[in-house]
Amino acid sequence: MKNTPKTITMQVTRFRPGEDEAPVVQSYEVPLRKEWAVLDGLNHIKDHLDGTLSYRWSCRMGICGSCGMTVNGKPQLSCATFLTDYAPGPVRVEPLRNFPVIRDLVVDISDFMEKLPKVKPWLIHDGEPPEGEFLQTPREMDEYKKYSMCINCMLCYSACPVYALEPEFLGPAAIALGQRYNLDSRDDGAEDRRDVLASAAGVWACTFVGECSTACPKGVDPAGAIQRYKLTAAVSALKDYLLPRGARR
């Protein structure tokens, strides 16, 4: 660490509604410490240099999904992105792309919040619930576990050029969460979700850029979930044409 600089420049995008016509870049010098993430740098700015800087954060451990930002052009969780990886700097911190900016690094994710319930991301069970626990084997859980790791951090939406160009696209996380329940052995709601997931704004809008899976900090692989559902939707549509009603499921 002998030759490592003691500080690093953080170039932070600021947007103060009513004050700024468009976002502007403001530079801050923050201490460069081995254990400091980008979020620690922002907290240092907020606490010691400029208390007006706005950004979201909560858990500091990659669980809450609040602190997604664009760091040097890539969507990242700022709590899991270390300043030393960008030394000697500067580190460019911008709001997540593809969302309206409310203030500084705070984006408006209302669009996602409106879309998410459309895929009915909850267990839909036909008939009576079982007495006691709803048993499931480890193999049955493995079917959907990967998709259940989503923390709604919006990095996948920020990385997706389809969402940027076609805002009506349901989006990677919402579809992956729909699949999470479709693949759950306790769920009977696949048919209820089909109209939304298999629509033009659903999986068929995805052109498999694959950046959603690259950006995902939890290994959810939304792109895989979408391609997998495309096959499911195509087979279901074929069954609708070829099979009698009783034999379709």
Added chain:
Amino acid sequence: MSAHQQPVSAFWWLHQWSYLLFVLRELSSVFVAWFVVYLLMLVSAVSAGQGPYEDFLAWSGQGWVLVLNVVALAFVLLHAVTWFALAPRAIVVPRVPPWVVLVAHYLAWAVLSAGVVWVVLR
């Protein structure tokens, strides 16, 4: 209070290698279509007899057609490889590892290609 709408650059696909690769993959569909047209032209020439077939071969030997077909081949290979890479993520077979699905696709490709070579050269 009004939120700032972030503009999307017309050149967004140049900002990242993965985006450029995606656009090239989408573009590859045009060359796949060209190979279909080229094959139909070949079949048409063959069915028309020796003369039209010789004419077709002479036309195909022109520099620009050769260059077009070499470029088309590169794009069709990109198309095939990227499609095959997608296959294990779309086709999830219980208790079958993803690499088996991938290898099965390449094997099917090799077998079909061998079949075409056999038909052409026998």
